[in-house]
Every structure is written in structure tokens, then in C-alpha cells.
Amino acid sequence: MASDADHAGFEEFARSRAAQLYRSAYLLCGDAHTAEDLVQETLAKVYDRWRRPLGGRIDNPAAYAQTTLTRTFISGRRRRSSGEVPYADLPAAPLADASDGADLRLDLQELLGGLSAVDRAVLVLRYVEDLGVDEVAHHLGITPGAVKNRSMRALARARDRSTT
Structure with missing residues (x-):
């Protein structure tokens, strides 16, 4: 069972690394929603390891999270459901990104x-x-x-x- 300190430590880690993980996930997936899902799945896996009472200590959480993100992406692409393609005729055109x-x-x-x-x-x-x-x-x-x-x-x- 994770202590309150472990939980708080993970929350701090997740907040500090979420943007970087999302950037990597977005480049891997090419889709904002899929990237968000990938980051959530990655953080869930990291938290599962983080809260283990014995042997759960992660020496380099940032590297572990990046590895988990990458491997989760690759294994997800191998699944049969990853071949799903969104419907081509969308009701409205997406807005252009106004940023540089x-x-x-x-x-x-x-x-x-x-x-x-x-x-x-x-x-x-x-x-x-x-x-x-x-x-x-x-x-x-x-x-x-x-x-x-x-x-x-x-x-x-x-x-x-x-x-x-």
C-alpha cells in the first residue's frame, strides 16, 4: 500500500513530467486524443510500479516513464484494434492552429x-x-x-x- 508521501511524490512527478510525456506521445501518435490516452496509460503503469511496497523503487522515474510511454505506444500499435481509422467525412472542418x-x-x-x-x-x-x-x-x-x-x-x- 502506498503511503501519503509516496502518493504526493508521484503526483509531483506526474505534474512535472506530463507536458514532456504528452509532447513525445503526440509525436508518436499524431493525434491529440490518442496522445492524452497514451500519457494516462503510461502514468497509470508508472504509478502501479511506484506504489509497490517492495522492489517498487524507480531509480530514474523520468527515464522509466519515457520507456513505458514508448513501449506502450509500440505494443498498442501491434494490437488489432490499432488499425481503426476515423470516419473520413467529418461534419465540420477543424480550426487552423494560429500558433507559430x-x-x-x-x-x-x-x-x-x-x-x-x-x-x-x-x-x-x-x-x-x-x-x-x-x-x-x-x-x-x-x-x-x-x-x-x-x-x-x-x-x-x-x-x-x-x-x-
Whole structure:
């Protein structure tokens, strides 16, 4: 059972990391609602580990949360239900984003959207979260060579898509 101090500590952690987790989730998912769900699922998993009486101590909660977020995203994409596609004919057009850099974000979303879940995760962790090859490999449970290979190939596919 978690103590009040453990609960308060987790709440503080969740508040301080939620924005960063959401940013990563949004880039992975490409959809605000799905990103919010992914962050909630991630924080629930982290809290479950956080509140364990024995062996629940997390040495680096931020890294653990990022790894959990990435692996939850990838495993969710493997599920059969992740192939659902929203209905194409929406009743109203979405409002344009009035903030600076909206076009760049849309271009980035479009480029990332054409990649596999693992390739997308590699690029987000490497180039958006600015993690090293070894850190990305650890987060994804793959070898550093696989990270380098996936980065190179995913960037090449993204470049090809951007020129067409």
C-alpha cells in the first residue's frame, strides 16, 4: 500500500513530467486524443510500479516513464484494434492552429505518420528527445546497431516522402 508521501511524490512527478510525456506521445501518435490516452496509460503503469511496497523503487522515474510511454505506444500499435481509422467525412472542418510553427508540426506529423511504430519511436527519441543511441536502445529494448540502422532508414524514408 502506498503511503501519503509516496502518493504526493508521484503526483509531483506526474505534474512535472506530463507536458514532456504528452509532447513525445503526440509525436508518436499524431493525434491529440490518442496522445492524452497514451500519457494516462503510461502514468497509470508508472504509478502501479511506484506504489509497490517492495522492489517498487524507480531509480530514474523520468527515464522509466519515457520507456513505458514508448513501449506502450509500440505494443498498442501491434494490437488489432490499432488499425481503426476515423470516419473520413467529418461534419465540420477543424480550426487552423494560429500558433507559430503549425505548418512545421503538420509536416513533421505527416512524415512520422508514414513510418512504422518502432521507426517513429526511434526518430522521436533520438532527434526530438535528444537521447543518445544507447539510451534509445535501452528504452526500446533493441541493440544500438539496430537504433542506428532504423534511424538511417527511417530518415531516408522520411526524406523520400518529403520530396514527393
